[in-house]
Amino acid sequence: MLKVEGLTIRFRTAPVDRPVVDGVGFSVGAGQSVALVGESGSGKTLTCRSILHILPRGAEVAGGSILFGRGPEAVDLLRVSRSGLRDIRGSRISMIFQEPMSALSPLHSIGDQTMEVLRLHGHCNRQSARDRCLAMFERVGFPDPLRAFRSYPFQLSGGLRQRAMIAMAMVARPQLLIADEPTTALDVTLQAQVLALIKELQAETGMAVLLVTHDLGVVANMADAVVVMRAGRVMESGCCADVLGRPLHGYTRKLMAAAPSIPEMTCALPAAGAEDAILEFHGVAKSYERGSARVRALDGIDLSVRRGETLAIVGESGSGKTTMARLAMLAERPDPGGRLLFRPSAGEPPLDLLSAAGPELTAYRRRAQMVFQDPYASLSPRMSVGEIIAEPLAIHGVCDRGERRERVQALMAQVGLDPAWACRYPHAFSGGQRQRIGIARALALDPQLLICDEPTSALDVSVQAQVLDLLESIKRRLGLSLMFISHDLAVVARLADRVAVMRAGRVMEQAPPAVLFSAPLHPYTRALIAASPEPDVSRPIDVATVALGAGAPDLWPEAFRPTPDGAPPPLVEAAPGHFVRGHFARRAA
Template sequence: MTPLLDVQGLSIGFGDAPPVVHDVNFQVMPGETMALVGESGSGKTLTCRSVLRILPGAAQLRAGQINFSNGNTMVELLSMPEKKMRNVRGNRISMIFQEPMRSLSPLHRIGNQVAEVLHLHRGMSAAEAKKDVLSTFEQVGFPDVERAFRAYPFEMSGGMRQRAMIAMAMVAKPDLLIADEPTTALDVTTQAQVLGLIKDLQKDTGMAVVLVTHDLGVVANMAEQVVVMNKGRVMESGPAAAVLGAPGHGYTQKLFAAAPVIPEVAEPAAPLERDDLILDLKGVCKTYTAKAGGWKAAKKIHACIDVNLQLPRGKTLAVVGESGSGKTTCARIALGAEVPDVGSKVLFCGTKDADPLPVHAMTRTQRIAFQKQAQMVFQDPYSSLSPRMRVQEALTEPMEIHGIGSRADRRDKAAEMLRWVGLNPDMLKRFPHAFSGGQRQRLSIARALTLDPTLLVCDEPTSALDVSVQEQILTLLEDIRDSMGLSYLFISHDLAVVARIADEVAVMRQGVVVEQAPPDTLFYNPRHPYTQALIAAQPEPNVNRPINLSLVAKGAGSPDTWPDTFRFEGISAPDLIEVDPGHKVRCHV
């Protein structure tokens, strides 16, 4: 059988340096999924970009051929005239990019950007294109497809923007889909549905997929063939069952060892002690008003509905849920960055036995003191660090704002924080772009620690990282928490990560906490259908244990489709009831 894509001896370099991609060879057969696996910097993305000839300007194609099937003949893409190549890009070969905010135009509506593919390559009218785009939006999981069509990228969450990128790549039904970390920013339930969607499209159209990922669980659920890359070279390749079942290379074995998994729990955990609380959210609600356009009435969006959370001092409370569930809004309200609805209460107690302070009714002096004690580590280290500031300036700026120490003292503190997060103080003079994604996340953590906080809010701090780097960051956060006595409010969509670091987990869905318990209790006896869906959607690096898409769809569906015990409509959810000691579930009695 003739391969759809045949990459032979590909080498790519920059300047006079050794090649960053060296002698890479692989084939992709029609209708097949081939996974390209490796950590950041292994050359996966450069290899895939070379197929579409969209490499950075400074990159040099030093050797190799890329042949693509054109009916009964093979065409060489690297030597194809640019005019013909334009008809290949987006039409016969599509690519889903990892960073949707950089790939989507901020000046154009999402729907128009996705429809552009159909205008250019299919000659569709605006009405025909819109019909196809809305259908694809529904497939990739947009809850309100009309609103998504009209929205600009900055009006969407990271997960929603990634869904738009997936829709853009899939709407033309290409022969080959190159998916560069397509599910990194997605919740596990949406990830499972999108992976299922890609599989369905493959069955319907015979589309082949090159899946670039560091998640071995995704590989096990999707790929027939696996190519493992490290430092620009192919370390191991072969059928997925063979590579995942018995990895032969030490690098592949290391990736397996670092992969987070949901543990098998023999018995539930004891309830968490709540004698000394650092943070207490009582009846927190947050409602936004969204313009509907034209003469239509404004629409109310309930981001948080009666959220009650308690964080004991020195512990980690994890808030888990899909994109748009309200977990980040809760974190912003806890830090005072977002004002909740009237009647909501957020109390902070910086030291043991001190009087609790209302976060949203503080004096100026109290707020300055609070801002020193409560810091945040953001999801995206690319955007949370200024590209114009050297590391030293980024780390000393919070101390300058609060008037802490002399210039020399601040520099010494910055150097000490770099040591804390496992980086060399010699890096202080560098700019953020000189660091890898994992190193930038360490810098974000170091910046948050410069004021010696007691509370750290971590908003998806590992979602964009490779499994080995993720393991390092989680270990780092645990070490810092234990040595400095910190308390963490940890936001995530990944239950496997949460299982590792949390003392208690609150599961949120559409602004409502649906289940709450210590992680061992939650994994021992998940009661709510949405919690069960989150656990079922977690991909495992085992080809014999595929994701149960029917269970995922059942729990991730609309609340009015859940079993009678949990069903509700609109915002009239049942109460959160303690069904076992320390285990609360939102259900009808």
């Protein structure tokens, strides 16, 4: 279906002898999945974008060929006319982009943008297009397809926006699907369902898939063949089982060693000790108006972040994780009746954040910083990287201009960026590099509390390991407290001291990771663990367990179901330090 030979891409301002993609070649057969794997900046996305002629400004194809189609219908996409390319884009070849917020139009509803694919290529009339879109929204896991159809991108969470991108790419049933990190912003349960959906469509239509990902667990579950890239060149390629099971190149072995996985854990009770909370949520709820309806994003959250600990919050997209982070940063206000307390030092009376103002509020904003989920949308395109990282220092008057410059260079080196790049702008960096910029900015003020909203979701495995090492070392050195939001349970298992599992605005289960991963009680927690992909082709995702736990609460075992009037079960302490939402008594210690 696709054959790439000798593909070379360079930037016009760079020396001729230093291409960013150098002689890359691979092929994708009908119904086959081929994964492009490599570190951020290795040329994976540029290779995919060259197929559809959507390279960034300044980049050009300097050589090679890209043949698309089978037999006599094959055309060289590098030499096809513009009108011929328009007929192919979106219809025969679709692409799922890495950053849905920047790829979706803010002026059009999700439904109109998805229907546009069908209307432009003459597949059906408006009513038929609407029906097909709603059916696809349901298949990709929208909890309310009609609401999503009418929503605009800013009204959806990062994970829901990614689902919209997937639906838009797949609604026309293309012959080739180019998926650039298609599950980056998705929780593991939805990721498992989306991967199963892509496989299902492949079986129905013979669709070929070119998958770009840094998650070797996704590769093991999806790919028939793997192409490993580094610095614009192919290091190793072959059958998935061979490349992952018996890697030959040193770089591939390095990627495999860095791939996170949930370790085998022994159930252990948490150590007793006085709880010193730096941030507390008491009865916090948050509702949003959606037309005539009122949507409850959070429902009576009682949770605390202890001083010096990492509290991980996991759950599917739309469960309220990011809403909690925004409330903690006072970017939004909760519904009346809840309380948010911050205690700067142990033994001090807490500060009521909802009534704080003036100097108290300014001091809190210096002590609490946030790493945002979407690095592209959270970085100003009009500021250089050095200016972005230095901005918090300038706002709070921490140091003079010369000291700021030194501090920026040190922060860039800490997060794995060349300090010489401080004069560049965000568009010149890959998705993973932009995330590192956001982390450096958040660390600039040496905060006490760091709120991380999916901080490693856009990073390849080797850089992810470096960033986690960085967060752990800074946490130890500064006594930092982390509120860590993630859908990657392998990252959570490594980093967290406690884990809170959320669904539909409520905490379903809460325990230390050793307890939670070795003896989960709630069916939704079990689904999250079963859905976590491992870089081993012999251990595929258990889709049945995922479907049960991630399905409707009425399908759960009776102890975990809502009451007949729809009220959720209470959150009870089933064992010391282990809380679960269910109808049963506390276990004996």
